[in-house]
Amino acid sequence: MTYRRGAMGVGAMLVFGCGHPAPSPVAPEPPAPPSPSSACLLGTSGVPAPDTLTVVVPQSDSAAVAAANDFDTLIRLDCDGRPLPGLASSWTRDSTGTTWTFVLPDSQAPGAIDVASAWNSSDTASAILSLSGVRDAVPDERRLVIRLEQPAESVPVIFADHELGVRHHTSPRTIVVRSTDGRDVRDLVDRSPDVLVTEDPDVLDYASKRPGTVLTPLPWDRVYVLLLAPEGRPPRELITSDSTTFRAQLARDAVRSEARPAQPPYWWSDLRGCADSGTRVPMETEASGQVSIGYSAGDDAARSLAERIVALGDSSWFARGLAAHDFETALRGGAMDAYILPLPIRSLVPCRDAMWPAGAVLVPLVETRRTAILRQNGPALVVGGDGSFRPDATPGGP
Amino acid sequence: MSFRARLLVAFGVAVLVPLLIFAAGVRREMDRRLTAEYRARVDAAVEVVRAQLDRESADIAGRLGALATALPRDNRFRLALQADPSARRYLLDVAGDAMGLSGLALLEIQDSAGRVLSSGHFRNAYDRLEAALPRAFVGGRGPVLVRARTATGALLALARLDSLTVAGQHLTVTGGTAAEGFVGRLPRARDLDVALALPGDSSARSSGAAVGAVPLPFLDLTRSSPALESASLVVTGSPTALESLRRSVTSWSLLAAAATALLALGLAAWLSGRVSRPLAALADKTAAIDLDRLDQDFATDRTDEIGALSHLLGAMTERLRLGAARLREAERRVAMGDLARQVNHDIKNGLAPIRHVLRHLDEVARADPAALAGVLAERKGTLDSSLAYLDTLARNYAGLSPALRREPCDVNAVVEEVVRASIGGVVKTSLEPDLPAAAADRVVLRRILENLVGNAADSVAGGASGSATISTESLSGEGVRTVRVTVADTGPGMSRAQLDRAFDDFFTTKEGGTGLGLSIVRRLVLDLGGTLRIETEPGAGTRAIVELPVAGETPR
Numbered sequence: 001m002t003y004r005r006g007a008m009g010v011g012a013m014l015v016f017g018c019g020h021p022a023p024s025p026v027a028p029e030p031p032a033p034p035s036p037s038s039a040c041l042l043g044t045s046g047v048p049a050p051d052t053l054t055v056v057v058p059q060s061d062s063a064a065v066a067a068a069n070d071f072d073t074l075i076r077l078d079c080d081g082r083p084l085p086g087l088a089s090s091w092t093r094d095s096t097g098t099t100w101t102f103v104l105p106d107s108q109a110p111g112a113i114d115v116a117s118a119w120n121s122s123d124t125a126s127a128i129l130s131l132s133g134v135r136d137a138v139p140d141e142r143r144l145v146i147r148l149e150q151p152a153e154s155v156p157v158i159f160a161d162h163e164l165g166v167r168h169h170t171s172p173r174t175i176v177v178r179s180t181d182g183r184d185v186r187d188l189v190d191r192s193p194d195v196l197v198t199e200d201p202d203v204l205d206y207a208s209k210r211p212g213t214v215l216t217p218l219p220w221d222r223v224y225v226l227l228l229a230p231e232g233r234p235p236r237e238l239i240t241s242d243s244t245t246f247r248a249q250l251a252r253d254a255v256r257s258e259a260r261p262a263q264p265p266y267w268w269s270d271l272r273g274c275a276d277s278g279t280r281v282p283m284e285t286e287a288s289g290q291v292s293i294g295y296s297a298g299d300d301a302a303r304s305l306a307e308r309i310v311a312l313g314d315s316s317w318f319a320r321g322l323a324a325h326d327f328e329t330a331l332r333g334g335a336m337d338a339y340i341l342p343l344p345i346r347s348l349v350p351c352r353d354a355m356w357p358a359g360a361v362l363v364p365l366v367e368t369r370r371t372a373i374l375r376q377n378g379p380a381l382v383v384g385g386d387g388s389f390r391p392d393a394t395p396g397g398p
Numbered sequence: 399m400s401f402r403a404r405l406l407v408a409f410g411v412a413v414l415v416p417l418l419i420f421a422a423g424v425r426r427e428m429d430r431r432l433t434a435e436y437r438a439r440v441d442a443a444v445e446v447v448r449a450q451l452d453r454e455s456a457d458i459a460g461r462l463g464a465l466a467t468a469l470p471r472d473n474r475f476r477l478a479l480q481a482d483p484s485a486r487r488y489l490l491d492v493a494g495d496a497m498g499l500s501g502l503a504l505l506e507i508q509d510s511a512g513r514v515l516s517s518g519h520f521r522n523a524y525d526r527l528e529a530a531l532p533r534a535f536v537g538g539r540g541p542v543l544v545r546a547r548t549a550t551g552a553l554l555a556l557a558r559l560d561s562l563t564v565a566g567q568h569l570t571v572t573g574g575t576a577a578e579g580f581v582g583r584l585p586r587a588r589d590l591d592v593a594l595a596l597p598g599d600s601s602a603r604s605s606g607a608a609v610g611a612v613p614l615p616f617l618d619l620t621r622s623s624p625a626l627e628s629a630s631l632v633v634t635g636s637p638t639a640l641e642s643l644r645r646s647v648t649s650w651s652l653l654a655a656a657a658t659a660l661l662a663l664g665l666a667a668w669l670s671g672r673v674s675r676p677l678a679a680l681a682d683k684t685a686a687i688d689l690d691r692l693d694q695d696f697a698t699d700r701t702d703e704i705g706a707l708s709h710l711l712g713a714m715t716e717r718l719r720l721g722a723a724r725l726r727e728a729e730r731r732v733a734m735g736d737l738a739r740q741v742n743h744d745i746k747n748g749l750a751p752i753r754h755v756l757r758h759l760d761e762v763a764r765a766d767p768a769a770l771a772g773v774l775a776e777r778k779g780t781l782d783s784s785l786a787y788l789d790t791l792a793r794n795y796a797g798l799s800p801a802l803r804r805e806p807c808d809v810n811a812v813v814e815e816v817v818r819a820s821i822g823g824v825v826k827t828s829l830e831p832d833l834p835a836a837a838a839d840r841v842v843l844r845r846i847l848e849n850l851v852g853n854a855a856d857s858v859a860g861g862a863s864g865s866a867t868i869s870t871e872s873l874s875g876e877g878v879r880t881v882r883v884t885v886a887d888t889g890p891g892m893s894r895a896q897l898d899r900a901f902d903d904f905f906t907t908k909e910g911g912t913g914l915g916l917s918i919v920r921r922l923v924l925d926l927g928g929t930l931r932i933e934t935e936p937g938a939g940t941r942a943i944v945e946l947p948v949a950g951e952t953p954r
Contacts, residue, residue, distance in 0.1 A: 201487070253490055254522050307549035308522035315620035319549040 036078035041392060042195070042216050042372055042381040049194075049379035049391035053175045056188050056196040058370075060298055060324070061387060062179035068388035069175045071165030074102050074115065074144070075155060077385030079219040081346050083155050087115065087166070088144070097151030102144045102159075110166040112139035118166045125164050131274070131351045132158045161348040162386060175389065189213070189373060195381065195389055196373040199257035199301070207373045214376050218383060220345055220369040223262050224255075224305055226293075227331070227339040230359030243363070251366040254308035255301045258371070262364030267347045274351035290316045294336040297321035301368050302340040309338075331356060340365075346385065402674040409666030414659050421651040428647045436609075436640055443590045443633045444610040451612060451631065454556055454580055455541040461500040462560035462573045469496075469507075469571070470564045479515075479565045493518035503576040504546055504555035508532060510568040519555075520548045530624040532570040534617040535559040543577060543594070543616040543629050552620050554594070556580050581631070589639040595632040609635040676704045684711060691929060692719040733917075741795065748788040751780050802925055806835035806949035807843055809870055809881050816847040817868060824858060825851055828869035836881040836946040838926045843946075849919045850885040850942045857889025857940065864888045872948070879948040880928075888939040897934055 057065045076086040087109055088102035104112050116139040119125040129137075133149040134156075148156070158164065180188060185203045188196055189210065197218065198204065207213045247261035293309055295302035298321075306319035322330055330336055334357060345367060347353040356362070372383070380392035469475055469492075478489030497505035497518030505518035512529030534542045535558070544557040557574030577594060584592045595608070596616060616629035676698075683694040696712030698705050755777045762773045810829045817825050836843075851868060858864030866887040873880045892900065896907060901920045916932075923930040927947050934940040 253486065253524060256487065256491070303549075304522055307520065310549045311520060311523040311526060311547075314622065315547055315552070318551050321550075 036084055036382050037080045037082060039219060040079035040383045042383060042389075043374055043378045043392070044376075045380050045392070047377060047379045049381065051174065053379070053381075053389065053391070054178065054193045054195070055175060055389050056178045056180060056193045057387075058198065059179040059181055060296070061197070062177055065387045065389075066177040067162050068384060068386040069177060069390070070167055071162040072110065072168045073162060073165040074104075074159040075157075076388075077157060077160045077346075077348075079221075079383040079385055081157070081385050083157065083160065086160070088159075091155055093152070093155075097153060098148045100146045100148065100152070100155065102146070104142055104144065110168070112142060112144035114166055115139065115144055115164075119164060122163070128158060128161060128163055128349050128352060131349055132156065133273075134158075157346075157348050160386065192375050194375065194378060197370050198373065199368060199370045201256055201258075204371055204373070212376045214374045214378070216372045216374060217258065218370045218372055220260070220367045221387070222342050222369075223266070223345050223367045224301060224365045225262070225341050225343055226305070226309065226363040226365055227341045227356055228361040228363065229334050229337055229339070230357055247365055250305060250308060255304045255366055255368065257301055257368055259301065259366040259368045262367050264364070266362075266364060267350050268343070268354055268362060271350060271354050274354060290318060291338070292336040293317065293319050293338045293340065294322055294327060294330055295319065295340040296324055296327040296342070298324075299340075299342060301366075302342060305365055306340045309340075328355075400674070401677070402670045405670035405673065406663065406666050409670070410659070410663055413662035413666070414655075417655050417658050417662075421655040425648055425651045429644055432640060432643055432647075436635070439587055440590065440609045440633055440635060443587050443592070444612060446585060447592055447610075447631050447633060448612050450580075450584055451541065451556075451614075454575065455558060458502070458541065458556065458558040458574055459560070461502060462558055462571055465496055465500060465505075465573070466560045466562040466571055469569075470562060476565050479567055479569075489516055490521060490524050492516050494521050497573070500573070501575075502573045503579070504544065504553060504557055504572070504574040506531065506546075506572045508570050508572070510570075515569070519546060519553055522549070523547065528619060528624075530617060531572055531619060532559060534615065534626050535572075538615060541574070541614070542626075543596075543614045544572075544574060545596075545616070545618045545620055547620055554578060589636055591634045591636075593632050593634055595630045597627045597629060607635060608632045673704070676700070676708075680704070680708060680711060687715060687718070689718070689722045689725070692722055737795070741791075744791050745788065748784050748791060751784040755780050755784075802842055803839045804837045804926065805839070807838040807840050809833055809836050809838070809843070809883060809946070812840060812843050812847060813868055813870060813883065816844060816851055819848070820851055820855060824855055824864075824866055826865060826867045828867060830869075830871045833870050833881060834872050834879065835949040837949040837951070838928075838946050842922050842926060846919050846922050846944065847883065847885070849915045850944070853915060853942070854885050854887035854889070854940070857887045873945070879951055880945045881948055883944045883946070884941055885944075886939060886941040891936045891938050891940050892932075892934040893936050897932060900932055 055065065055069075073086045074088045075091070076084040078084055087104050089105050091100055091102045093100045102112070104110075104115070110118075116137050119129060119137060135147045135149050137147075138145045178193075180198070185196070185198050185200055186206050189203065189207050192212070196207075204215060208215055244261065251259040251261050291313065293306045295306045297303075303319070303321060306321075310317045310319045320336070327339075331339055331341070332355070341356070341362075344353065374381075381389050382392050383389060472492070474485050474488045475492055478485035478492075493505045493507050493516035495518075497503070503519065506514055506528070507516045508514055508528065508531065512527055512532055514523055514526045514528055517523045531544065531546075534544070541556045541558050544555050546553045546555060554577040555574035556577050557572055559570055559572045561568065561570050563569070581592055581594055586592060590609070595611070597618075610633035611630040612633075614629045614631060616627045617624055618627065680696070683696065687694055692715055694715055696708045696715060698708040700708065758777060759770060759774060762770050810833050813827060813829060817827055847868070851866065854866035854868075858866050864887065866885070866889075869884045869886070871882050871884075873882050892907070900916050902917065906915070920930050923944055923946075929943075929945045931943050932940060933943065
């Protein structure tokens, strides 16, 4: 058994330094959208953000949100997946679509050489670039010229991945990301943080009744799938009976948080560009005669879905919550028959994010979204596609 | 079988049999009482389990009753039952919320068809049809042990059912507490345990034998076709404790019996020894009595039957002693008569030739005086022979009554003198060195030994391989030391009849013997305070054994 991976053998030749002839752009990219989608704007327009912004997110998201806020990338995506200027204020492409030039005009922010240097020193960044077909990146003082193996019609979204970012040191504002950390989230609501993200309906119900609090649903950002292990004894007949009705019922009754049936297209539908590599370490399966469905403990939606599927099966089915690390180990080792797996609704690097064993079958179940609890008349914020929260810096904004 | 052995056996049987019966009885009674006590404790434990079960059941029923009262007043619940989509999730969660508040482990709300409307222990089991669950409580008033499904496995709960009607719908509310927790909270006796015994499950009895049980209806909802079965709360008791107690009682009973038996046998041995030892001593003393040895002392301080027997034997010995003395006196008188007749006869025999010679000389003197000298010379030999005979006769008779001097005497030296003087040197010696001196008259002792050695030498004379041996040794016995002199020969020996008359005067088996030798020797030995006995066997030789008291020892 192998894992699906990118073409690791194609190394990205990152070249940087002054004097290297940078290919000249042939056709300029249309100007990037100047502002994020209105759906990604939170808070009260015109209210400036304080120097320190406190964002409280569920424990399972805290690491990713903190990383998204700590790194600057060439481009950013808004919550709808549209590219926004990041370190690069603009970008152009040549006529073939294989050469992209990013302009980094801000002398206060990290420059092109800093970005290229960060990529060169990170194995993860190199691997992502390799997986994404980046042949080389040539920086000069204000530009970063990137050549791709395959032409791209639009700017490659991988440059919004925080693994390809540069940690910013001189941000004018500090964004403090805190985890709910197992406490009653309502206590945190009582403290009126700048932003509190949750999917707990009880918390939302409480917050909705609390004066001075505004609830803003965030974009649908994740999709839960039932992953049937290649060698497991999965409940395939259950999933394939009436998937539409089944998904709708799951979204309505099984998941306590806001959910809707999963909607195609799915980014994992086409992973042809990714190669299988790696070696699976087989694990002992659960007791014979029983069908085990694993989920990551602490993910209520995953647990609810697993329990509903178990409820529809016979008594030989059971659900089992695993700690995050154990869940990932079980998934890679095939220790269980099926898994409830939360996936991002969009993937910047599909070959990286498709970490399940080859041969596994993914059955989309529901999509979920969270809700941001804000102070009334709070600062205007932009929700990024990576879960980050940034002060709204669009023209006309604060 | 000796008297002592019989006494031991009798004592052992007399003690052991009742003792074993007693031990068996004690053991049986203890066993009966232990079993009865154990049974009482088991019954008490069963009653405790039953009472706790009733209490738990009432507690569950109370919580369900409160819930059945509260639910109809819940407007959102009422709306949800009327298919209000906005209250759908509330309906799904209401059992879980109520379960958390009531502290139950199982809670399920079902409609009249058995469809799950809301489940606390398995939130997403909504819409499942579990008609068997409410049916299990039909006709019963007590709790039912339910194995219910949850997302993560099976849940065993002690459940009750209540019902309510909301918005025209008849609903059932089934709730329960975790059976494992209930069983775990049950009070336990020291060696009694309580476990759940489910159909087909033998693990509950693995810790011990089932000694009591409280039956409980059981419904296994994890099966495809659940049906009401029979389970039980089993009181298990490890037989080890009771068996150990029984073994202990048995061991101690046996130990006590064995100790008592050993003690009894020891006591019996001591008592039998105490009884038989004086009897054996009396028997030994009695066995040593004969006419030559009537000096046994039966004196004792005992006042019991053995003392009486000793006194009787002492008196008998005394009578024997007097009788023996009278007998010896009679014998002596007879012997004196015999001796007088013999002396008369012998003197007559000795005087008859002299008388004949003198009559012859008188006749010659009257008839031929001149021939008197010649006849005298001719008959002088006869006179001399007769005179010598009379002289010998006189010396022999004189030896019948020697004068005694009892003084320390070196017996080995006397033996060597006698042996040196013996004819032919056929007598061998085996003398004990450092032999203590005997209290004896040296001359008398020499006469005794000369007689005995002479007899021995005579008995082996003419035999090619015959031999005579004289040996000495010292003996110790009963506080008295003696010197033994044994004169043995390998001659023809004597018959019993000859032995019976060996000590009679004038009895002899030798040609030319006077028959006085052994008689004289016997008197001399008795006069010295010693003993003489003859051991003989025809064809095997004779042993004459003389025992004399050691000088300085008190003669017996």
